[in-house]
Amino acid sequence: MKSRDQEYKEIFIAEALEYYDALNRHISDLEKNPEDEQLLAEIFRLLHNLKANAKAIGYTSIADVSHKLETAFGMIRSRELSFSDEVVTVLFDGIDMLGEMITGIDGPNEVEPSPALLRNLDIIVNSLTDNSSDLSKVQKYYTSKNLSLSDLIYIQIKKLDHLLNLVGELIIDRDRIVSISKELDHDDLKNVSAHLYRITEELQYSVMDARLVNVGSLFNKFPRIVRDIAVAEKKEINLDISGQDIQIDRNILQIITDSLLHLMRNAISHGIEKAEIRKKAKKTPQGNISLSAQNDRDTVILRLSDDGKGIDQEEVRRAIVQRGFLTADATKDLRETEVLSYLFEPGFSLAKEVTEVSGRGVGLDVVKNAIDSIGGRIKVDSKKGVGTTFTLFLPTSIAVKGALLCQVEENFYAIPLMHTDSVVAFPTRDLHEVGELLVADINGETITIVSLRELFNTDIREYSVKKKDLTGDAQNIIIVTYNNRKLGLIVDKLLRQQDIVIKALSKPVNTIEIYAGVTLLGSGKVCLVLDVAAITRYFITRR
Amino acid sequence: METQNARDKKEAAVEERVHLIVFKLGTEEYGVRIDQVKEVTITPEITRMPKTPSFIKGVANIRGDIIAIMDLEERFRIERAFKEPERHTYTLVMEAKDYTMGFIVREVPQSLTLPVSSIDKTPSFIQDININENFIEGIGKLDDRLIIVLDMYKILTSDEVLQLKS
Numbered sequence: 001m002k003s004r005d006q007e008y009k010e011i012f013i014a015e016a017l018e019y020y021d022a023l024n025r026h027i028s029d030l031e032k033n034p035e036d037e038q039l040l041a042e043i044f045r046l047l048h049n050l051k052a053n054a055k056a057i058g059y060t061s062i063a064d065v066s067h068k069l070e071t072a073f074g075m076i077r078s079r080e081l082s083f084s085d086e087v088v089t090v091l092f093d094g095i096d097m098l099g100e101m102i103t104g105i106d107g108p109n110e111v112e113p114s115p116a117l118l119r120n121l122d123i124i125v126n127s128l129t130d131n132s133s134d135l136s137k138v139q140k141y142y143t144s145k146n147l148s149l150s151d152l153i154y155i156q157i158k159k160l161d162h163l164l165n166l167v168g169e170l171i172i173d174r175d176r177i178v179s180i181s182k183e184l185d186h187d188d189l190k191n192v193s194a195h196l197y198r199i200t201e202e203l204q205y206s207v208m209d210a211r212l213v214n215v216g217s218l219f220n221k222f223p224r225i226v227r228d229i230a231v232a233e234k235k236e237i238n239l240d241i242s243g244q245d246i247q248i249d250r251n252i253l254q255i256i257t258d259s260l261l262h263l264m265r266n267a268i269s270h271g272i273e274k275a276e277i278r279k280k281a282k283k284t285p286q287g288n289i290s291l292s293a294q295n296d297r298d299t300v301i302l303r304l305s306d307d308g309k310g311i312d313q314e315e316v317r318r319a320i321v322q323r324g325f326l327t328a329d330a331t332k333d334l335r336e337t338e339v340l341s342y343l344f345e346p347g348f349s350l351a352k353e354v355t356e357v358s359g360r361g362v363g364l365d366v367v368k369n370a371i372d373s374i375g376g377r378i379k380v381d382s383k384k385g386v387g388t389t390f391t392l393f394l395p396t397s398i399a400v401k402g403a404l405l406c407q408v409e410e411n412f413y414a415i416p417l418m419h420t421d422s423v424v425a426f427p428t429r430d431l432h433e434v435g436e437l438l439v440a441d442i443n444g445e446t447i448t449i450v451s452l453r454e455l456f457n458t459d460i461r462e463y464s465v466k467k468k469d470l471t472g473d474a475q476n477i478i479i480v481t482y483n484n485r486k487l488g489l490i491v492d493k494l495l496r497q498q499d500i501v502i503k504a505l506s507k508p509v510n511t512i513e514i515y516a517g518v519t520l521l522g523s524g525k526v527c528l529v530l531d532v533a534a535i536t537r538y539f540i541t542r543r
Numbered sequence: 544m545e546t547q548n549a550r551d552k553k554e555a556a557v558e559e560r561v562h563l564i565v566f567k568l569g570t571e572e573y574g575v576r577i578d579q580v581k582e583v584t585i586t587p588e589i590t591r592m593p594k595t596p597s598f599i600k601g602v603a604n605i606r607g608d609i610i611a612i613m614d615l616e617e618r619f620r621i622e623r624a625f626k627e628p629e630r631h632t633y634t635l636v637m638e639a640k641d642y643t644m645g646f647i648v649r650e651v652p653q654s655l656t657l658p659v660s661s662i663d664k665t666p667s668f669i670q671d672i673n674i675n676e677n678f679i680e681g682i683g684k685l686d687d688r689l690i691i692v693l694d695m696y697k698i699l700t701s702d703e704v705l706q707l708k709s
């Protein structure tokens with residue numbers, strides 16, 4: 001693996017060379033068409049970007065030459081400098097110089113800008129007369145121009161999406177071949193399929209790897225955004241960003257962009273208190289917000305913490321009752337994590353006043369839906385007066401997910417591991433009947449237990465399971481978590497854990513809520529993927 | 544309606560025979576235009592899909608595509624001719640604009656060409672029965688056979704199918 005610095009350097013060189021090519025093209029055109037405002041503006045923009053990039057990565061001499069050229073073109077633009085032959089020569093020399101310096105970055109010796117050239121640039125910028133006699137001849141560093149193509153290519157994400165889909169299909173077929181070869185017990189076939197297995201696996205990871213970007217590409221946009229929101233809210237914010245180099249699938253990052261922005265706005269406008277209130281609470285006058293990323297196996301964990309006023313549990317409990325989610329009695333029994341999970345319900349908002357940046361009726365439910373759609377999870381922790389933390393658990397890659405396979409009646413079902421908590425064989429006699437539902441005390445937690453068999457076969461409004469409806473002394477229960485709530489699912493049989501490629505269901509069956517998609521198993525069998533979010537939602541409303 | 548008009552125009556220009564895939568539902572013969580049929584295959588293993596109406600038999604893997612399979616006899620509440628289970632059934636794979644769906648038939652479908660003139664536009668009173676919403680395009684006659692020509696596109700796009708919420 002290349003070091004991060006090396007990678008940044010390569011990206012910079014590739015981009016800079018592209019700018020250099022474009023500059024060459026435009027300046028040649030400009031020579032023929034000195035009046036073309038658009039060309040001038042484009043050259044100006046390219047030089048400006050090049051300067052900014054070079055400065056950011058620490059190539060000050062490149063930034064310096066770009067700056068001088070930018071100034072010169074700026075003057076041509078404002079007609080303070082005429083595009084005369086002498087000036088053109090200096091500008092061409094300058095751009096050539098840039099090219100030399102850019103290609104020199106990776107070379108053994110760093111290329112220093114020619115002092116004569118720098119002086120010439122200064123002369124054309126500073127002397128507004130046609131005092132061309134001062135210009136000295138610039139000695140060219142190169143003897144012949146080397147033509148070379150960039151080592152990096154830009155590629156449309158669409159093409160990578162297509163590639164990933166193809167790999168997904170390939171993996172399904174591969175698993176099928178592997179299982180057939182086991183059945184046939186043919187040595188050559190077994191060898192070939194083992195090899196096929198390894199190659200496709202490597203192919204899959206290569207494609208997944210090609211889609212990874214740094215979380216930093218999103219995080220680094222936040223300092224500016226935070227500043228703007230803070231100014232609008234008349235607050236002072238100290239933003240701490242870490243883990244920018246954690247990698248994640250580009251599309252996943254794209255999907256959560258709006259969510260993260262929404263959470264950030266909330267944190268600043270609703271979380272962080274005004275300076276005078278903070279002082280009274282013995283906090284620093286500036287609010288502290290930290291945005292961090294870390295890896296945990298196949299999961300990327302993003303965390304957004306503020307040290308603001310926190311969420312008032314009692315206020316949330318009152319809102320739950322007011323908005324008709326639960327009765328006042330029922331809210332008393334809710335655990336703290338459960339109370340907070342109501343923040344993600346549609347139409348649930350605590351914002352009392354609409355401010356410029358947040359509280360426009362777009363609630364946390366939108367954030368949650370975005371995260372659900374990629375098979376992620378969101379969690380909120382908050383302590384009144386201390387602060388709030390939102391934690392986003394995101395898959396590193398969209399394509400392949402770990403899943404737990406189980407059987408209910410004749411069908412196989414997959415439950416993404418992202419949502420599974422644990423698996424238990426629970427004695428039937430220890431289950432308790434509460435109304436039409438069963439509950440169990442598992443490791444000190446009271447968990448609602450749902451029979452998938454009954455859920456599948458009856459209308460949800462008529463769902464009712466008593467202990468006598470269950471067969472066997474012990475029940476296989478998969479405990480799933482969604483939105484800080486746990487639910488136990490009784491299955492007929494636990495099969496195994498497996499990586500699956502989830503395909504979307506096609507019309508018209510794509511609207512059935514309890515399915516997140518479908519996958520093909522190695523045996524060629526179709527396996528439905530359960531949507532834990534939808535199933536949990538069914539049973540929350542019942543409580 | 545636009546597509547319907549376009550189709551009618553095209554036929555007027557060629558005069559004309561229409562190529563149908565004919566199959567039995569209950570005791571009657573039904574037909575669909577061959578251009579609406581993607582393929583006919585022996586019904587693969589169907590995975591039952593809980594929480595769907597009973598006329599959706601489930602989903603099946605047809606050449607890597609996972610599509611929903613519908614039973615037209617149940618959909619139209621047509622009584623089945625033979626009660627005993629067949630050795631295997633056939634699936635007509637039909638294509639709508641943005642999705643594909645399979646329809647189970649119990650006997651091997653046949654291919655048949657009819658002159659367009661032998662298809663009567665549906666008498667209006669037939670439209671009231673179970674096969675409603677103008678799914679019937681016309682009644683075709685060939686010798687003493689009577690073939691009910693279905694407009695599969697309308698079945699595929701009917702609201703009932705598209706709003707399958709349980």
